[in-house]
C-alpha cells in the first residue's frame with residue numbers, strides 16, 4: 027500500500043472484517059472503520075474481493091454494501107439499492123454519472139480472515 | 152468598449168445577459184444590470200416548488216457576476232430614464248450612461264380595487280418575498296385558530312398553483328373565479344366542467360361565476376372575511392390568508408414617463424427586432440408588447456432575449472410571435488391547450504370527446520373542411536399532447552375523433568410517420584422529427600442513444616412514445632431483451648425455465664445468457680424462480696439475486712433504515728394485535744403510519760433490529776406483508792354485509808380468503824386487490840389488479856385496474872360468480888399473467904398489450920380457449936400448498952439470520968450515519984437526505 031496522505035487516525039492500517047467464508051459470493055458486507063468511516067466489501071462469483079466506500083454519494087445513505095453485484099460489459103459492478111446507479115467495483119467510478127466516484131480500499135485475506143485498509147486508495151480521495 | 156444597461160434582473164433579463172456574454176467573445180460590451188429585488192435572479196416559473204421545500208439556492212439561476220464585464224447592482228431599481236442624455240438614474244442617486252438600454256422590468260401582480268384589499272393577510276404571488284409573507288400569515292393564522300381556510304382570488308393557471316401552495320401550508324384552499332369555469336383562458340366550457348370536477352376531487356373548493364366584492368376583517372378581528380356577490384346572493388368565506396392572482400400588468404412606468412410608445416394593452420411597444428420607439432432602447436419579456444401582444448410566459452421572453460443579443464452583436468434576428476401552447480400538471484391534474492384552442496379561426500369546426508365520469512375531456516379544433524388541425528384542449532389526460540402539438544397547422548393523418556379516442560392516448564398512436572421532417576416532436580428541447588431521424592441514421596438504435604444525441608425526451612418525457620415509433624418505423628426492432636445479459640424477454644425466460652427445469656440463476660445465465668447478470672435480470676429471474684418453484688427466497692444462491700428489499704424482507708428508506716409491514720388480511724385486525732404493533736413500535740422507537748392499503752407501516756428500523764422486531768410480531772401471530780416484494784400486497788375490504796346496511800355479501804370474509812390464498816405469490820409486478828360488499832364500492836376494487844364487487848347473486852370480477860403513475864379502472868371479466876368459480880377464475884388469471892407478462896408490467900398494461908385484449912383474456916380464463924386452465928390452477932394449488940411465512944423462515948434459520956448485522960466486524964453497532972429528529976411526536980430521519988443530488992466525486996467515508 028502507498029503511503030497515506032491523510033492524517034492517520036489509527037495505529038493500525040488494516041482492520042479485520044470477518045472470516046472469508048462468511049461472505050456469500052456475489053454479495054457484500056459493511057465494515058466499520060476505527061474512525062467511524064464505512065467500507066463495503068464484495069466477493070464476486072470468481073472469488074475476487076473488492077472494497078469501496080459504503081456511503082452512496084447520491085443519497086448520502088450508508089447502503090452500497092446492500093446493492094446487487096453483477097457486470098456491465100464485463101466490468102464488475104454494484105448497483106446502489108437506493109436509486110440504482112451502477113458503480114465499477116474495480117475503480118469506484120459511477121458508470122451512470124462520470125462525475126461521481128466511490129473511494130476504493132485495499133482488501134486482503136490472511137489466515138482465512140478478510141482485512142480492509144483503514145485508508146482509501148490515494149487516487150480516490 | 153460600449154456600455155449596455157439592463158433594467159430588471161428577472162428571468163428574461165438574466166437570459167439576455169447570458170446570451171450577450173456568450174456571443175460577445177471580443178468583449179465589446181460592458182454590462183450594468185439594475186435589479187430591484189434584493190437577490191440575484193431566480194427561477195420564477197418554479198417558484199411554487201418553494202412550498203415543496205426548495206430553498207432560495209435551489210431556485211437561483213446561474214451566477215452572472217462570474218462573467219467578467221458584468222456589474223450586478225441588486226436592490227437598486229432604476230427610477231428615471233433620460234433618453235436625450237442616454238442615462239439612467241437609480242434609487243441610490245447614481246446616474247449611469249448607456250449606449251444601449253434593455254428594459255426587462257417584467258410585470259406586477261394586479262390587485263383589483265376592492266375595499267379591504269390592503270388589509271394585513273392579503274398577498275400577491277410573484278416574488279420570493281411574497282411567498283415568505285404568505286407563509287408567515289398562514290402560520291400565524293393557523294396558530295391563532297383564525298380559520299384553516301385560505302382564499303385565492305383568480306382561477307387561472309397561477310391561481311391554481313397558489314391554491315396548491317395554500318394546501319401545502321396546511322390550509323383548506325378556496326378559489327374564486329369570475330368566469331363560469333376555471334382556467335377560462337386556456338380551456339373552453341366543456342373542458343372547464345371536467346377540470347372543475349378534477350379540481351374538486353383534490354379538495355379545493357372552487358367558487359366560479361363569483362365576483363369578489365369586498366374583504367373585511369374576520370369575526371372578532373381574527374383573519375379575514377371574503378365577500379362574494381351582492382345583495383341576496385352574497386356569500387362570505389372566512390380565511391386566514393387571501394392571495395390575489397387575477398392577472399399581471401406590464402411594468403411600463405419608466406418607459407411611459409420617458410415618452411416611449413406603449414402597446415394597446417400596456418407594455419412597451421416593440422418591433423420585430425424588439426426595439427422600442429427609441430432605437431437605442433429595447434424591451435424584452437413581460438414588460439414588452441410585441442405586435443400588440445404581451446406574453447405572460449417564459450419561452451417567448453427567452454426568444455426575445457436571444458433576438459436582442461443577436462442584434463447587439465450586429466445580427467438581424469427577429470421575433471415574430473410565439474407558441475403559447477401549454478401542458479401543465481396542476482394539483483396533479485393534466486391540462487393542455489395548444490394552437491387555436493378556442494376555435495376563433497373562421498369556419499373552424501370542433502371535435503369533442505367529453506367523458507365526464509372518466510374525468511377526461513378532449514377537443515380538437517380543425518379547419519372547415521376537417522383536414523387541418525388548428526388547436527385543441529385536453530383535460531384530465533394530456534398524453535396525446537406530444538403527438539398533437541406538432542400537427543398544428545398541418546394536415547390531419549386521419550379521423551380527428553380517432554386521435555383523441557381513449558385507447559389511442561399515448562401520443563405515439565398519432566402517426567408520427569405522417570409528419571414532415573420539420574415538425575417538432577420534442578417541444579421541450581425543440582427537436583424536429585428530421586433531427587431524430589438523422590440520429591437514427593447515424594446509428595442511434597435505442598432511446599438512450601437518441602436522448603444523448605439530440606436531447607429529445609430528456610425533459611418532460613412526453614415525446615418518448617413518438618421516439619419509439621420513429622425507431623420502429625425505421626425498421627429497428629425494439630428489443631424485448633431483458634438486459635445486456637439475456638436476449639430473451641421475461642415471458643421467454645419463463646418458458647425456458649418451465650421447459651428445462653433450470654432452478655438457479657448461474658445455470659440460466661451460463662446456458663441462455665452471457666456475463667454475470669445485473670440489478671435488472673437477477674431480481675427478475677429470482678421472481679420467476681420463486682413463482683414457479685417456491686421455496687424460501689433467501690435459500691442458497693437465490694439470496695444473492697434479491698434486491699435489498701427482498702434480501703432483508705423489508706423496504707429500504709431514504710436514510711438506509713427499513714420499514715416493516717405486517718400482513719393484515721382484509722384489513723381486519725383484533726385489538727390484541729393492534730396493541731402488539733403499538734408495543735413493538737414503542738419498544739424499538741419506530742415511526743408508525745396507517746398505509747394507503749389498510750395496514751400499518753413501522754418505519755425506521757435498522758438492519759440489525761429487524762429479526763428482534765419480527766420475533767415479537769411473529770409470536771403475536773403476524774406474518775410478512777410482502778410490502779417489499781413484487782408479490783401480492785393486500786386485499787382491501789369494506790365492512791360488507793356483516794355490518795353495513797347496504798351490504799349484500801360478506802366482503803371481509805372473501806377478502807381474507809383471497810389474501811390468504813395468494814399471499815407470498817411472486818409476480819412480474821406487485822399485485823393489489825379489493826373486495827366491496829355492494830356496488831357502492833367502498834373498497835375501491837376497480838382500482839385494483841383484480842377487484843371483486845358483490846352482487847345480489849354472487850360476485851363480479853374486474854381485472855386490470857391500478858392507481859399509480861397511470862391510473863386505470865379495472866374492467867369486468869365475469870359476473871355473478873359463486874365463491875369457488877370466482878377463485879378458480881382468479882387462479883387462472885393470475886397464473887396466466889405471471890407466465891406471460893413482461894418484467895414490471897402491471898396487469899393493466901399486460902392486458903392492453905395482449906393480442907385480442909380483454910376479450911382474449913376472457914376466452915382464456917372463462918372458456919379455457921387455450922386448454923391451459925387446469926395447468927394454471929394446478930400451479931396455483933402448488934403455490935398455496937407451499938406457502939410459508941418468510942419472516943418466520945428467517946427466524947428459524949441461523950444462516951439466514953446471520954445476514955442481519957450492521958457491520959461484519961461490529962454486528963450490533965448502529966450505523967453512525969443514521970439519526971432521527973422528532974416530528975409530531977414521532978421519530979423521522981434527521982436532516983434532508985439529498986436524494987438525486989450527487990456529492991462531489993470521491994467524497995467517501997472519512
Ligand code: SRM
Pocket residue numbers: 706707708714716744745746747748749750751752778784785821823838839856857858859860861897
Ligand atoms: C407505504 C405506502 C404509502 C403509505 O404510507 O400509505 C406506499 C409506499 C411505497 N410505495 Fe406505494 N405505497 C402504498 C400504497 C400505494 C397505493 C395505494 C394502495 O395500494 O391502495 C398505490 C396506488 C395503487 C396501485 O398500486 O395501483 C401505490 C402506488 C405505488 C407505485 C405506482 C405503481 C404503478 O403501477 O404505477 C409505486 C412504484 C412502483 O411500484 O414501481 C409505489 C412504490 C412504493 C414504494 C415501495 C417506493 C419505494 O420503492 O420505496 C414505497 C415504499 C414502501 C415502504 O413501505 O417503504 N407505490 N402505493 C403504501 C403501502 C400500502 C401497503 O400497506 O402495502
Ligand SMILES: Cc1cc2nc3c(=O)[nH]c(=O)nc-3n(C[C@H](O)[C@H](O)[C@H](O)COP(=O)(O)OP(=O)(O)OC[C@H]3O[C@@H](n4cnc5c(N)ncnc54)[C@H](O)[C@@H]3O)c2cc1C
Pocket residue numbers: 158159160161162163164165185186187188195196197198199227228229230255256257258276277278309312402405435436437438446447448449450452
Ligand atoms: C408563480 C409563477 C408561476 C409561473 N409559471 C409559469 C410557467 O409554468 N410557464 C411559463 O412560461 N411562465 C410561468 N410564469 C411566468 C414567468 O415567470 C414570467 O413570464 C417570466 O418570469 C417573465 O420574466 P421577466 O424577466 O420578463 O419578468 P420578471 O421575472 O418579473 O422579472 C422582472 C424583474 O425586473 C425587476 N424590476 C422591475 N422594475 C424595475 C426597475 N425599475 N429597476 C430595476 N428592476 C426592476 C423586478 O423586480 C423583477 O425582478 C410564472 C410566474 C409565476 C409568478
Ligand code: SF4
Pocket residue numbers: 789790791792795796797798799802827828829830831832833834
Ligand atoms: S361497499 Fe357497500 S357494503 Fe361495503 S361499506 Fe360500502 S355500502 Fe356498505
Ligand code: FES
Pocket residue numbers: 537576577578579580607608609610611612613614615
Ligand atoms: S417533449 Fe418534453 S422531453 Fe420531449
